[in-house]
Amino acid sequence: MLLAVVPSPAARIAGSPLATPARGPISRPEWQTALFSILSRTEARNTPIDDFPPPHGRPSGFRPGLRSFSTASINPSPPVTVSCRFLPESRPNPFEPMDIVLEIFDTFVGDRIYAALLPASLSSSTTFLAGKDDANSTLSFFGDAQSYVYEPASSYLYLEPSKYAYMSAWPRDNIYRQAISLYFITWYAAVCTVCAEPPANLETRIFGLLVYFVCATLSYIFVFDKTTFKHPKYLKNQIRLEIAQTMRSLPVMALLTVPFFLGEVRGYAKLYDTVADEPFPYYSILQFPIFIAFTDFFIYWIHRGLHHPLVYKTLHKPHHKWIMPTPYASHAFHPVDGWAQSVPYHVFPFVLPLQKFAYVLLFAFINFWTVMIHDGEYIANSPVINGAACHTMHHLYFNYNYGQFTTLWDRLGGSYRKPNEELFRRETKMAQEQWEKQTKEMESILKTVEGDDDRQYVSDEAKKKNL
Secondary structure (H helix, E strand, O other): OEEEEEEOHHHHHHOOOOOOHHHOOOOHHHHHHHHHHHHOOOOOOOOOHHHOOOOOOOOOOOOOOOOOOEEEEEOOOOOEEEEEEEEOOOOOOOOOHHHHHHHHHHHHHHHHHHHHHOEOHHHHHOOOOOOHHHOOOOOOOOOOHHHOOOOOOEOOEOOOOOHHHHOEOOOOOOHHHHHHHHHHHHHHOOOOOOOOOOOOOEOEEOEHHHHHHHHHHHHHHHOOOHHHHHOOOOEOOHHHHHHHHHHHHHHHHHHHHHHHHHHHHOOOOOEEOOHHHOOOOOHHHHHHHHHHHHHHHHHHHHHHHOOOOOOHHHHHHHHHOOOOOOHHHHHOOOHHHHHHHHHHHHHHHHHOOEEHHHHHHHHHHHHHHHHHOOOOOOOOOOOOEOOHHHHHHHHHHOOOOOOOOEOHHHHHHOOOOOOOHHHHOHHHHOOHHHHHHHHHHHHHHHHHHOOOOOOOEHHHHHHHHHO
16 A cells, blocks of 8 residues: 655645645655654554655556545645545556546536536535545545546646646546536537447447537538439438437437446446557457457347337337438437447447557547448448448338448348449439339338338428429
């Protein structure tokens, strides 16, 4: 065990002798005097002086202590309060990717917000929510702002905290603060996971509103075939409806996703920082096909399960409202549907090791893939890849091509349907004859799956006008 001696926020802010090196550190003799004045009152009085970290923080590889050990006033000049606590020895920092996201958020936004809404004075004045003795326990409502010590989320990142980092009753490592911050980060801008089929959870949902609108809009402008608007199964006001469905779903999906991210931040996942930390040689390369194989298998069965008559109309039909989807349909579905299909992405780092930058890269790829398979541009005519053409078959004919990345499980499960050849030829892709053929078969299958069709199509409006 190590005893960490941490200067109080006031000392850091005021630039006292116990301030960080950038503000003038206390000399070693003065620091030793301060330590021994504390050790003389504790059971750790025989601990060698070299076992103590410097006043500006603790060595890398140590997480915050779970409880305060003691406090004592010392009097170099001016007087300051020093907080002493035990830290678990040699506990590795998991370096979770969401730690990085939180650190960036807190440095530029979160610290100021929490300092204003929940000032440090609350932790001492409000005793009915949390006692002083358990201020550093995991579930304590208020934390110990004085004992919080900044630790970089990664060996490659260092952002010096401002004074606001030490001015809230909810320090950065407070579990309630982390949960709330992760919710808004996930909802609005961050690392979300988008699921397979209609993929979009928030991982993802890997990237909230920002990624959704940016990726979908770029795809709509530069890739999406606008001839789709003339398809007889394109809905009236479809893009507006797709965006509205997404806006209703994202907040709920974010809420359901936060526990996974919180588990990562609290150190329960198997994410690692550098290649030197990989479980065995070349795992940092093998993790990519392992991740694809793992998620492809589980998403196939989850997606297929969502087509079961007992749950289809409630959970999955909202996404199948779009017979001819646009890129904006990538996140437009029932929130439980999107979350369920994203679960394999979130579970993977708790079951198998995953390098943190690979984690971010894979979730970015998932979001891109999700938009791509809804963009109507049929590039991959492959018997292996489950691309946009395969996914169009799924939207048109419902009970085929449940896979996410490959056709493997559809082939083994008897649900594979090869995309129509005309989809890959520009002159036949949007031909009226092909549309009529698709419509006839789609309406026949729809009656079996859903019963009466309650959609409003653009073609229906055109027919009414002609009458």
